[in-house]
Amino acid sequence: MLDLHCHILPGLDDGAADVSVSIEMAKAFVADGVQVVACTPHILPGLYHNSGPQILQATSALQQVLDREGIPLKLVAGADNHITQSFVAELRSGHLLSLAGTRYVLVEPPHHVVPPRLEDLFFSLLIEGFVPILTHPERLTWIEQHYQTVKRLAQAGVWMQLTSGSLLGAFGRQARYWGERMLDDGLVHILATDAHNVTRRPPNLSQGRAAALKRVGAVEAERLVITRPQAALRNEDPVNWPSPEYEISASQVGYNDAPKAGSNVAKPAHTPSDRTSAEGGLVGRLRAVLGLG
Numbered sequence: 416m417l418d419l420h421c422h423i424l425p426g427l428d429d430g431a432a433d434v435s436v437s438i439e440m441a442k443a444f445v446a447d448g449v450q451v452v453a454c455t456p457h458i459l460p461g462l463y464h465n466s467g468p469q470i471l472q473a474t475s476a477l478q479q480v481l482d483r484e485g486i487p488l489k490l491v492a493g494a495d496n497h498i499t500q501s502f503v504a505e506l507r508s509g510h511l512l513s514l515a516g517t518r519y520v521l522v523e524p525p526h527h528v529v530p531p532r533l534e535d536l537f538f539s540l541l542i543e544g545f546v547p548i549l550t551h552p553e554r555l556t557w558i559e560q561h562y563q564t565v566k567r568l569a570q571a572g573v574w575m576q577l578t579s580g581s582l583l584g585a586f587g588r589q590a591r592y593w594g595e596r597m598l599d600d601g602l603v604h605i606l607a608t609d610a611h612n613v614t615r616r617p618p619n620l621s622q623g624r625a626a627a628l629k630r631v632g633a634v635e636a637e638r639l640v641i642t643r644p645q646a647a648l649r650n651e652d653p654v655n656w657p658s659p660e661y662e663i664s665a666s667q668v669g670y671n672d673a674p675k676a677g678s679n680v681a682k683p684a685h686t687p688s689d690r691t692s693a694e695g696g697l698v699g700r701l702r703a704v705l706g707l708g
């Protein structure tokens with residue numbers, strides 16, 4: 416498996432506190448069946464002042480440590496890029512980082528407020544030829560009020576990254592419900608750990624995969640943790656990859672955690688027409704029609 420979101424680099428953010436924790440995390444990843452990990456520390460102005468060149472350097476330094484220790488884990492550089500006003504320019508300049516230098520880029524919105532012009536940012540990234548990956552939408556406190564926005568973004572070609580722990584209940588009832596709901600609605604492209612340590616937020620991709628499998632079946636579960644992450648790191652065009660699929664509807668499985676009391680969110684009634692048919696995304700088709708490659 417490949418994990419495209421984790422905080423394994425030592426001392427750069429609230430992830431691994433030092434290199435001994437990084438080594439423990441690396442061992443845990445290997446034991447869990449993960450061969451490739453993207454090192455994605457926060458880049459968050461005012462809190463985590465990381466930058467592209469520093470992350471690239473820290474990634475190769477940690478790779479040397481793992482090689483010396485004989486731990487068979489391949490690291491690639493990336494970043495947990497929080498939304499800023501000049502996001503696209505900072506990505507072009509190399510201050511923000513895509514995953515392994517590809518067109519695929521993690522984008523983390525604020526957890527408690529919807530930023531102004533959220534959709535504009537994602538659309539401008541798509542038009543620029545990037546594939547934004549929205550990090551753990553199921554954990555955003557505003558997902559309930561803005562689920563249609565999430566759907567629109569997915570339909571336009573934005574990839575959605577679910578966090579393993581959400582499906583395991585590690586982030587509470589709401590995150591679990593929305594994680595399951597998004598899987599059922601065919602809105603999830605990849606599953607990642609967002610691991611920060613080996614205790615409270617550990618490498619747990621195989622458990623997450625098993626939880627996802629119960630809802631979407633083995634083929635789609637494999638796409639979440641192997642096929643699509645691999646395609647991303649090879650910088651392949653997303654139009655070549657199938658849209659997310661669900662196999663088992665909520666009506667058959669039920670939800671582990673219903674929305675909080677008083678929620679007016681209706682449970683989904685699945686029909687094939689409910690499905691997201693991203694097919695590479697509306698923006699991708701628009702780009703093709705306009706000859707933008």
Ligand SMILES: [Fe+2]
Nearest residue numbers: 420422495609
């Ligand atoms: Fe993260």
